[in-house]
Amino acid sequence: MNKKRNTTLKELALELGVSISTVSRALSDHPDISSATKENVKELAKRLNYAPNLFARGFRSQESHILGVIVPNISHLFTSTVLEGVLDEAELRGYRVIISESKNNENKQLEMLQTMTQFGVDGVLMSLTKKISDVAQILQILKRVPLVLFDKVSDKIPCTQIVIDEEEAAFNAVEHLIGLGKKRIAILKETENSFNSEKRYAGYLRALKENELPIDEKIILGTEDISLVNGRRLTNVLLSMKERPDAIFAITDSAAIGAIKALNKYKVGIPNEIAVVGFSNSMNSTIIQPALTTVDQPGDTIGRTAVKYLIQEIESPKAAIGTMTVEIKTNLIVRDSTFKI
Amino acid sequence: MNKKRNTTLKELALELGVSISTVSRALSDHPDISSATKENVKELAKRLNYAPNLFARGFRSQESHILGVIVPNISHLFTSTVLEGVLDEAELRGYRVIISESKNNENKQLEMLQTMTQFGVDGVLMSLTKKISDVAQILQILKRVPLVLFDKVSDKIPCTQIVIDEEEAAFNAVEHLIGLGKKRIAILKETENSFNSEKRYAGYLRALKENELPIDEKIILGTEDISLVNGRRLTNVLLSMKERPDAIFAITDSAAIGAIKALNKYKVGIPNEIAVVGFSNSMNSTIIQPALTTVDQPGDTIGRTAVKYLIQEIESPKAAIGTMTVEIKTNLIVRDSTFKI
DNA sequence: AACGTTATCGCAAACGATTGCAGAGACTCA
DNA sequence: TGAGTCTCTGCAATCGTTTGCGATAACGTT
Incomplete structure (x- = not known):
């Protein structure tokens, strides 16, 4: 499959006879650019279907705007409800989401954590495997990238944790x-x-x-x-x-x-x-x-809350690592199996 | 959160007193490099926990090794079973996966398709929304990036489709x-x-x-x-x-x-x-x-099969777009609601 | 007329990894 | 000894975007 290249800033610049930087600034509404130029640039950009190469951007800014999620099993209803909340909230805030399954395998979990950081995710959301023997490695990673745990958490890992009460x-x-x-x-x-x-x-x-x-x-x-x-x-x-x-x-x-x-x-x-x-x-x-x-x-709420806290940690520049535990309230749904007759 | 930088080729090169290109080649076992140098480099790389910056690599090679998946609703059991298969097979072949939910909203679906291509996914796996009125836009995207449909498909879109029979x-x-x-x-x-x-x-x-x-x-x-x-x-x-x-x-x-x-x-x-x-x-x-x-x-099988075909399209350089429809066989599970007494 | 201000814009470096090409030694052989 | 060959390594450009800083011109001020 031949992947056709997208329009680039250079092409826009060439076409308009201005410099690349002017185009870049025009598109981001930089005050240094005259409104006439801005309009020209924007018009052409729209016409040529310009979309910034997110790879280049992430590469330069060291921000991927991607969140990593690791869960033991994606097909548990509760988990997928949480994921729904995560996806919604992340999209709302302009983040994309990579999802992985650890299959309750601790090694796999660690491996995925590493691949994700290597990939440059801005933060990781994780629900732990049942057993965790080797916290040390996770702590290592915690130094490099913000981490928020949810559902299956552990007090051995000092980070924000979202659980139900x-x-x-x-x-x-x-x-x-x-x-x-x-x-x-x-x-x-x-x-x-x-x-x-x-x-x-x-x-x-x-x-x-x-x-x-x-x-x-x-x-x-x-x-x-x-x-x-x-x-x-x-x-x-x-x-x-x-x-x-x-x-x-x-x-x-x-x-x-x-x-x-x-x-x-x-x-x-x-x-x-x-x-x-x-x-x-x-x-x-x-x-x-x-x-x-x-x-x-309320899986949805858990997912959304987790994303909120994670993004907060990502975007607040030098905040100390939070170790807060957030408890989400639950409701008892009364049905026939306990109804007093 | 201060994101600590990962080790880079430059750092390795500086430490060893060789050039960046030598380090790069040594790590990828290029024949031009002497085995002595290779060992040195690899040893240091391991010691310093070097991991290539996937952003830079993807940026340069125009390959992200990411697959995009768009489904109407992630929390349907069948869907999440398919996703499990997708995740497994993708991991096996060295691809990562980005998942989005269209919520059965056609506009959202299109928007996500666009974001994903903009992001530089190597291919897209999609299960369509219930209604699709505007196929034209999808066809546009089909020109830029390989697409494989599964489960909810449409014969108006000429691409590989994985369905159950x-x-x-x-x-x-x-x-x-x-x-x-x-x-x-x-x-x-x-x-x-x-x-x-x-x-x-x-x-x-x-x-x-x-x-x-x-x-x-x-x-x-x-x-x-x-x-x-x-x-x-x-x-x-x-x-x-x-x-x-x-x-x-x-x-x-x-x-x-x-x-x-x-x-x-x-x-x-x-x-x-x-x-x-x-x-x-x-x-x-x-x-x-x-x-x-x-x-x-068999959701798992569908997911795996879809990934296989997608990666095949991605990796075969100039193959004509496949329009094959692959039908996965099903089993009837007989239980009490039909058992002849 | 000389200078300062302001509004616009371009140059160039940087991010990290890859790679074609050239260059430096070391070696062989006539 | 000089030419040719081979092995190993470095230079520099490239991908697309962002951004500090410098450049230019137009205008106002004294």
């Missing part, structure tokens, strides 16, 4: 169950110490404590991969207990849906016998019968 | 229903002449004809927005008929799920009284009760 969200969810009169609330969580899981667990514990409910380790179940099948499996475990719980709080929608499937199979009444609350407000939560009560994470 | 997929789906003994099969389609909808409708018609079943216009229902609610609405219409259908083929999973919800509400037996087939194999299709029989679209 996991703890409060979980707290509200569990309090909602308690408000329905539930007294024995199970939780399905992750065993590995994932940041998010821990926060949600903390909210669960606080809700129980503040309402003076006993904490029973037997109904605090963990799994390595918090998926639909594991949600179902763990619910089967709960059902086989002598003292069944009267509610299940799953820290993931998929696990919650697995739970509902298990309950449906054994004809356990939802929500009367056992109520279920999930976390994410994924598409599926309205598909399952009964519809799932869940925590709505 | 919609017609055959629909044909297979309907034949599956006929194989179960169904004789009166309704279809839920789009009214606007969307490319995909028409193809699927054609497959539907062919299946009926080849099996010598009558075609009844009354059970061929269209809607502008083929969504869950409209699926439910149209199914209600079908249920109110004197002669009810014994199967429903919805050209979208969401519509199919809407259909199932309506059937469930009126306690219509699935699949015995009325069977349902969808299209997409979205996550939801296994969540709904009964699980939905649907056409699996």
Whole structure:
């Protein structure tokens, strides 16, 4: 494919019989240029379909106006909602976005970070892989380019972090169950110490404590991969207990849906016998019968907020690195799986 | 944020007391350079963490090694699956990817195309907005940069197009229903002449004809927005008929799920009284009760294939523009919503 | 008339990497 | 010893844009 060259400043200058610098300044409304010249230049530029070569510009100014985004998995609904917010906000502010997937592979994540900085992105937005052992390298990169973390973050990395208020969200969810009169609330969580899981667990514990409910380790179940099948499996475990719980709080929608499937199979009444609350407000939560009560994470807002903070860091000349943690509020969406009848 | 400069060739050259060109050649294993010098240079380059400035390189070579992708909506599961394939394949071949969302807005789509070419992408991958009235502008851009369309395509644009074999997929789906003994099969389609909808409708018609079943216009229902609610609405219409259908083929999973919800509400037996087939194999299709029989679209394969063809066009110097249409095969995933009992 | 001001504009360098060409040694061979 | 050959390296231009600084001309001021 033969890539036809775009119109350049030189061509415009040649055509008009002025210098390249005059053309450049005319196009950017520099006060030194007479309005007559400006009009001429602009007219010709429009006619010849001139568009500045962004490569040359970025090359000279050392600014690419590109943001890099690295996420573990692009096809998670929540992630793609965040990306939507990122794309919107970035476009609004005149930035383009490069997206990469780390596939939850730490090495790949690091490699991508490096390629991106090498490429000259102005800043990076990242949601971390599940495990991170080697923070040192990330810290190195942090020195060269602004970084903002979102969703999956880590306090070992000193930078601005955008998260949802996991703890409060979980707290509200569990309090909602308690408000329905539930007294024995199970939780399905992750065993590995994932940041998010821990926060949600903390909210669960606080809700129980503040309402003076006993904490029973037997109904605090963990799994390595918090998926639909594991949600179902763990619910089967709960059902086989002598003292069944009267509610299940799953820290993931998929696990919650697995739970509902298990309950449906054994004809356990939802929500009367056992109520279920999930976390994410994924598409599926309205598909399952009964519809799932869940925590709505405003992905769009997270994306937009992350971009705002990142651009702020990029454009403020010598500001010290921010280490702020911004917490986005969530809403509990009450549906049939917890509706008091 | 102060962006620290990366190591440059000049710095390496200064340090070693050789010229910039020697360093450049040494790093790219040019035969003119002695192996002693090469080793020296490479050693220092590694030690100083040298990474070529991709902007400068792209600027000079007029190659960015960036692919642009424009999709209507990034958060559709199918789309993000395609994107996964695109990202993987592109990375494999040493390309980076810029993603934009057109939000089904034709003007935005055009604007993004232009920004991308201005930015110097080596090629563009695009899934079209629903309506396209102004093909002329796209044709203009087609002259400047290779373009490959996927999923939502148009025969008005002469370029390589990657689609799933919609017609055959629909044909297979309907034949599956006929194989179960169904004789009166309704279809839920789009009214606007969307490319995909028409193809699927054609497959539907062919299946009926080849099996010598009558075609009844009354059970061929269209809607502008083929969504869950409209699926439910149209199914209600079908249920109110004197002669009810014994199967429903919805050209979208969401519509199919809407259909199932309506059937469930009126306690219509699935699949015995009325069977349902969808299209997409979205996550939801296994969540709904009964699980939905649907056409699996291998998004990943589409993404990878599209990238392959695009890069081929980019890298083959003066090849005539391809106008090939590549059809990716699909699989029918049979689940409870059509299982013969 | 000589000087200062102001409005316009052009020159040239710079950004970092690549590459054709020329030049400097070292070596061989007659 | 001189010419020719070969190996290795440097010079300088190039890509398109931006920008500090200097140049020019026109005009006003004394």
